[in-house]
Amino acid sequence: MSLTLSTRLSAVRGSAIRDLLTLTARPHVLSLAGGLPAADALPRARIAEAAARALADPAAAQYCETTGIAVLREVVAAHESARIGRPVGGGDVVVTSGSQQALDLVARALLDPGDPVVVEDPVYVGALQVLQAAGAAVHAVPVDEDGLRVDLLAERLAGGLRPRLVHTVASFHNPRGVTLSQERRRALAGLAERYGFLVVEDDPYGLLAFDGAPPTPVAAHGDRVVRLGSASKVLAPALRVGWLTGPAPLTAAVERLKQSTDLCGSALTQAITAELLADEPWFAAHLDGLRAANRERAAALTAAIDTELGGVRRSTPTGGMFVWLDFDGPDAPDTTALLPRAVENGVGFVPGSAFSVDAGFAHSARVCFATYPPDELREAVRRLARSLS
Structure with missing residues (x-):
């Protein structure tokens, strides 16, 4: 069917994150792409x-x-x-x-x-x-x-x-x-x-x-x-x-x-x-649990990044759900090109270019620490490291 859509729609970029949720929903993939709270943290x-x-x-x-x-x-x-x-x-x-x-x-x-x-x-x-x-x-x-x-x-x-x-x-x-x-x-x-x-x-x-x-x-x-x-x-x-x-x-x-x-x-x-x-008592206790779990998961993810990934700078989270990665050096990967190899190795992330207004951040990526427990986060980073080799 042929439809004439509004000119305004042509300016709207599709969400790479929503697209990635489909790509990384395979059972064997540890997806660090979506900003998903941990399933066991949902009350x-x-x-x-x-x-x-x-x-x-x-x-x-x-x-x-x-x-x-x-x-x-x-x-x-x-x-x-x-x-x-x-x-x-x-x-x-x-x-x-x-x-x-x-x-x-x-x-x-x-x-x-x-x-x-x-x-x-x-x-x-x-x-x-x-x-x-x-x-x-x-x-x-x-x-x-x-x-x-x-x-x-x-x-x-x-x-x-x-x-x-x-x-x-x-x-x-x-x-x-x-x-x-x-x-x-x-x-x-x-x-x-x-x-x-x-x-x-x-x-x-x-x-x-x-x-x-x-x-x-x-x-x-x-x-x-x-x-x-x-x-x-x-x-x-x-x-x-x-x-x-x-x-x-x-x-x-x-x-x-x-x-x-x-x-x-x-x-x-x-x-x-x-x-x-x-x-208020329940909600305060619930938030304390979320914060403690996320703190532990962020520490596991960042420690694994420091151990497994050479030539990468990362943010140091003090809350929230995300860590930002910048790959440095002449051999820094284009993270959009890296993503298919990463998915083949069983890990997903969001390429930095998805968050750019003007096609920047080609060598950057966003990863989420909130979704998985520490052991799975460490395994996800190991899989990412294999994708870089």
């Missing part, structure tokens, strides 16, 4: 208990408000208030189908085709797809060991760049694994005030700090910040519960757009999420 029994309680109320199987059920919005508001250090009300929260929908709705509410936006380089692939779909003019600013180069952003702003928004995964960056320093967070919030753009603070990993102390959000330093959150990494991806908080005119616009997208989310999974987030 299935606790979710089942909450589901049973939720279904005792007929409303859990019915349509709900576009912005989400009231109890979840209040719970999220309380969590956000504690994180940013100022009051957030339930009316300031919009519940979405994962934080990816929140990002899409924000872009649709704010952007017209051709509007300039700033992203990090390397960039979270989902953000790049959303902004390309909106027809935005994407400007990339590099990321180093302390996160987004806010100094370079300031230079470009002084030179005349006027973005509508700046997207950042400030805490435990995807894919780079680094965290934006507090000095840069304050500076970024200050630039937003000075130049009138919005910061979109995408924060699915902030609660996964290995030391248990989540970084202070960018939103703590200024009002021109939209915060995106998610239950996927701290509870379970299948709940498909995310949220956003931000200025009232934006949340009102997002609500209108969401009505045209899906009317509302799942009242059932929202009720489950509300119960789990509101059970």
Whole structure:
């Protein structure tokens, strides 16, 4: 069948990560490609208990408000208030189908085709797809060991760049694994005030700090910040519960757009999420378990990289899920070309070029430490080392 698709679609790059999930789903492959929480870390029994309680109320199987059920919005508001250090009300929260929908709705509410936006380089692939779909003019600013180069952003702003928004995964960056320093967070919030753009603070990993102390959000330093959150990494991806908080005119616009997208989310999974987030002793213990497991897994993966892989520089994770690899030297592999050999040897990763705005990072890769226990992570690195020989 011949179809004429929109011109806007032609600008949207496919997600290499989603494609890789199919490639690496073979039983013999240890996939470090996806950002998947460990299966044994998903609180299935606790979710089942909450589901049973939720279904005792007929409303859990019915349509709900576009912005989400009231109890979840209040719970999220309380969590956000504690994180940013100022009051957030339930009316300031919009519940979405994962934080990816929140990002899409924000872009649709704010952007017209051709509007300039700033992203990090390397960039979270989902953000790049959303902004390309909106027809935005994407400007990339590099990321180093302390996160987004806010100094370079300031230079470009002084030179005349006027973005509508700046997207950042400030805490435990995807894919780079680094965290934006507090000095840069304050500076970024200050630039937003000075130049009138919005910061979109995408924060699915902030609660996964290995030391248990989540970084202070960018939103703590200024009002021109939209915060995106998610239950996927701290509870379970299948709940498909995310949220956003931000200025009232934006949340009102997002609500209108969401009505045209899906009317509302799942009242059932929202009720489950509300119960789990509101059970503070249980949730705190659950987070402690996640942090301890991820800390151990990150240590195993990085130690194996240091032992098995010569000529590679890596990030040092302090939370989140990812390690970034840079292969050095004249014989550094093109990681896109390396991937098929790696899959043949039973290991998967994401080539760095998947996260590039302008075809860079050919000799880089992202690997996830959260999915497998230490022994399997060490075996995955050994398989990667064999692929390089």
